[in-house]
Amino acid sequence: MPPASSDRFILLPSTYLPSRDPTSTVTLQSLIDVSDRIQDDARETLPFKFDECSYGKGHLRQSVWSCIDCGGKGVCYGCSISCHGEHKLVELWTKRSFRCDCPTTSMQPEPPAGNQVKRRRCALYPPEIQPQSPNHKNKYTHNFEGEFCRCGRDYNAETEEEAMLSCLGCEDWFHESCLNLLLPASIKSEAITEQLPTPVTASSQPLGEPVPASSAPSVDAQAAEEEDDDDERVLIPSDTYDSLICSACVRSNPFMKSQAGKGGWMMIEPSSSGSWEVIGKSVTGSDSQIVDEMKNGKRALQEDEADAHAKKIKLDDATVKASSGEEISDWKWQGKGDVFLSHGIREKLKTQLDESTIASLPFPLEDGDIYEPARDEQEDQTTEEVMTQALSNLPRVQTIEALHGYQRLKNRLSEMLAERAADGRSVSKEDIDEIFEQLRSGQQV
Template sequence: MSMDPPPPPASAGDTDAPVVAPKTTRSESFSSQKSTDSQTAAEFIRDQMQLEADAREALPYSIESCTNILGSLRQSVFACLTCNPPPAEPKDPYDGAGVCYACSIQCHGEHTLVEIFTKRNFTCDCGTKRYPPTTPCSLRLNSTTNTKGGVHSEEPDANNKYNQNFRNRFCACECDYDPFQQKGTMFQCLGLGTSETGGCGEDWYHPGCLVGMGPNWFESMKKEKPATVKEPTEATAMPTISEDSEARPGDEATAAKKQDGDEDVEDEDEDPPMPPGFPGEDDFEAFLCYKCVNANPWIKKYAGAKGFLPAVFSTQKNAEVIGTEEVAKKRKAEDDADVSEAKRLKGTSGPAEGQPTSSAPAVKQETQEASSVTCRWALLPSPPAGEFSLFMTEDFRNNICRCSSCYPNLDPHPQLLEEEETYEPPMSDGGNSEHGGSTNGSGSLLERGESALRNVDRVRAIEGVMAYNHLKDQLKPFFQQFAESGKAIGAEDIKSYFAKLRGDDQAIKDAGGSANGSKDDKDDSRREQSGY
């Protein structure tokens, strides 16, 4: 830290010269600081533990091992744009690459990363030929050296599939995702096929893009926002007269302007609503984009069926809306017919007068056999015309036909048969155990230090305690003088005191002489001793 040189002294003839305040020394300057910039050891430890707790909340999982050895998983994936930058031209080919959660922190923590979230059947690419050898995997065991780290240039998993997300491009609008600029919610397609087979590869979509209105469709709503007209109330119906009535209009205008400004701020902070024609967030559990639906046209017949919402068309047209209403009416009529048929079976399945009761189980068994071989997909009406996405409720898997004719369509897509399990790394040790955490990188710094002290041998522990007590006895009178005077301890005070403890009196004299010599030197060429 340096200080500006003092102004030159005024001559005797300068009667109008300003009065210069007496100059304070550095130690006085530091000591005069209020204690607001200081903190006790307990406060420092508490703040440090809070920072570490916040870090564990943001990154709750263990970062000790790479998932590459576990093989193909449905897991959280990150793309490193520093090690594998995309080409400048959007249409140029690009070989994507992704890493697991642990490698994104341990091996690429200081790089530019894209969080792609979950991808199925993916193996971590860290340490493979998809990344340069200059960025090896530091978590896996090197088979050559038999040590941890330094793994590179291995063959990647041939079953990994990549889409535009790995170059930080999302949705049908092919936008570069910026979490600090994007507004609203994006939804991930369940995915039926990869981008090579005509699907999307579990891409993320803006609601506006799924209904053909674009990602920024809500911007037009702000421009066309109608002016709100307040209804007159008892308090405002009759005008009032006051002495300061001339100032009232300005005050009211200022208040109205402030209110409008507050509303604008609220509008900017709020997420945009769902576009017209898009289902509510609570109305569906998963969805299939129009790309995946077109790549698997057999699934189109489920639009509007049980477990599926009506088709959401990628272009808003009146004809398609009418077609959807007709399909809904048709399905309702078929449902009514099914209900009446069920009532008829129920009414006729009971034994009539004079008939043996043994015929009832026979009828029930025949009905069950007929339902087991009936293809529910074949009974569905023809799908609506046009390009659309499918939105499914939580129980949609229970309503998909799994007969021998339909199962071949389902077999390549097990996500339609049962809910997938997503791999999650083990939770990081929060250091809440009674033994104070561990020394393998988990737990707080304080707990890791305490754990390390417990593992020190007895002789060194005794020597350490003796050295600590000696230092405490030396520092007690130093701290006592500041406690009695109520002054904060300055950096120069600490430097001087530790110089005395080392017996470095000559250094103190040299520093003092240098400081005194600088009083008459206008360019203030003081030098400071380095800190400790």
């Protein structure tokens, strides 16, 4: 049972009250509600312990943050909080085969000669074996500079409104509009999507988009209607494909280029009407049409010329004109070549391709496990319980002094609140400032 309102320890950010209108009235219940919401958000955002650096575990598929203040290198979950909590961080979500850079020379440069500043150290890795050598196997993209998608736009969780999808190959994130997934508002997509694969269950969803942690479902009717309109404009609904492979990854692999646009390897191409159309919507033919035979240790791939949509797709860059007559910018036109893999394609490739071809693919055929630190056993504790535990770890004298100081402050605040309630008056900022000034000056309150 939660403690009574008068006994609650309320935790609020230092900017909360100063950000409010000085003439507005704040009730105790509203402060409790804000405090509870902040604690819930913190438990959801930071559910794991952050007392260990993952460097010692080697290259993992794990959540990664780029520290802009430390040269754009990547750090693990624990180091993002314990070592770089006050730095400018960019959340990159999961990255495959990545090792934390925090205890390496990449993030611990040698101070200039004569400089008395100590070399920084990872707070979670044994200091006697720091710094470690750079992680040469790590891959660093423009994401580590805070840029995402082929448009190079910065991602801001507080302001970003457009859904984004992650490429299964390079793991960059792309806006739906930059993938040509969204039709102009004046065009409906019913005719284009009517022959798409049947949607699968939610458990087989493709890679998700980054969503602000603070966002909540809108109950506004107009917003819901606009969201429905966006869904109608999506050329390939998210539940009809397994993964996105961006055009750069497609171009990097001969096998991928030979399959782009065939059944199950969907692409979005400009149509003669000036709009866009989806090709390769359904998987047709037998497996032998994808891989014919083994020759000299390698499988020879055959083109299915009988299918108009299975012809080799031009993947070279070009400049075209939209229906409005405006030229589409270069980065926009690179969307010609993005592939949306239908469900089951990766599973089939396991039996259709030899080991060398599988190794050359820019994406894995199986999703590896994501490393997660141990869950924080204190995540369900209340603020009062955390404070009590923290006090219990202090020396006895300091604990007694802290408790006495807290009790004096609580008693005086309770008296003042009772006086104001009896007179029907509100508590002003000046009243609180006066009490704290008396406490700081050592006066009896």
